[in-house]
Amino acid sequence: IAGITQAPTSQILAAGRRMTLRCTQDMRHNAMYWYRQDLGLGLRLIHYSNTAGTTGKGEVPDGYSVSRANTDDFPLTLASAVPSQTSVYFCASTRLAGSYNEQFFGPGTRLTVL
Amino acid sequence: QQQVKQSPQSLIVQKGGIPIINCAYENTAFDYFPWYQQFPGKGPALLIAIRPDVSEKKEGRFTISFNKSAKQFSLHIMDSQPGDSATYFCAASGAGSYQLTFGKGTKLSVIP
Numbered sequence: 001i002a003g004i005t006q007a008p009t010s011q012i013l014a015a016g017r018r019m020t021l022r023c024t025q026d027m028r029h030n031a032m033y034w035y036r037q038d039l040g041l042g043l044r045l046i047h048y049s050n051t052a053g054t055t056g057k058g059e060v061p062d063g064y065s066v067s068r069a070n071t072d073d074f075p076l077t078l079a080s081a082v083p084s085q086t087s088v089y090f091c092a093s094t095r096l097a098g099s100y101n102e103q104f105f106g107p108g109t110r111l112t113v114l
Numbered sequence: 115q116q117q118v119k120q121s122p123q124s125l126i127v128q129k130g131g132i133p134i135i136n137c138a139y140e141n142t143a144f145d146y147f148p149w150y151q152q153f154p155g156k157g158p159a160l161l162i163a164i165r166p167d168v169s170e171k172k173e174g175r176f177t178i179s180f181n182k183s184a185k186q187f188s189l190h191i192m193d194s195q196p197g198d199s200a201t202y203f204c205a206a207s208g209a210g211s212y213q214l215t216f217g218k219g220t221k222l223s224v225i226p
Contacts, residue, residue, distance in 0.1 A: 004157075031212060033213075040123070040218060041218060042120075042203060042216045042217060042218035042219045043158070043203060043216040043219075044216075045213060045214075048213060050212070058213070090157050090158070092157075094212065096212050101146070101207070101212045102148070102160045102163075103160070103214060104159075105157030105158050105159065106157050107155075107156060107157050108155075108156075108157055
């Protein structure tokens with residue numbers, strides 16, 4: 001089934017632990033994004049990648065890192081989790097072409113840091 | 115600095131009513147304005163989008179109205195149904211950047 005998959009679906013993590021959220025898309029989209037969604041704050045961009053091998057910082061990058069070794073995968077790593085990183089994380093992708101760049105979102109990962 | 119301001123934060127309407135969600139932007143270089151719909155437990159999905167060369171776009175029961183001079187755009191849902199209950203996000207992009215700047219969202223509840 002074409003689209004974006006994220007893993008895990010949910011996770012409870014102890015503060016200070018390292019965690020990698022996985023994201024895979026099979027649409028051959030060149031751009032990928034990571035957002036966090038918090039009540040009352042909407043969707044905030046953490047990191048993005050316009051093409052394999054490149055990444056950039058979004059609005060709230062601190063405490064997170066990403067890599068883009070190939071077109072399909074865009075993992076998000078929390079090196080040392082803190083409670084303020086409790087959130088729902090969404091991965092998205094788009095084909096950068098033309099004026100309308102519809103972003104397709106994954107189902108999300110609900111992360112709780114205790 | 116929030117570049118896209120969305121209101122209201124929540125909205126309750128009765129079935130058949132016409133909820134209106136408003137967004138205002140600051141960056142005059144924005145040239146693409148999508149609306150996303152998100153159901154509980156799901157990721158957002160594109161609902162409808164508009165570019166500033168038109169003042170209105172309709173897709174089914176959903177209409178975007180766009181006012182370039184006021185830097186505002188709004189989503190209208192005609193004949194709203196309980197199935198329209200969701201969180202709606204406006205967004206904007208442009209000036210050579212494909213990144214979307216999202217509003218904070220509006221939780222819509224349509225009661226039977």
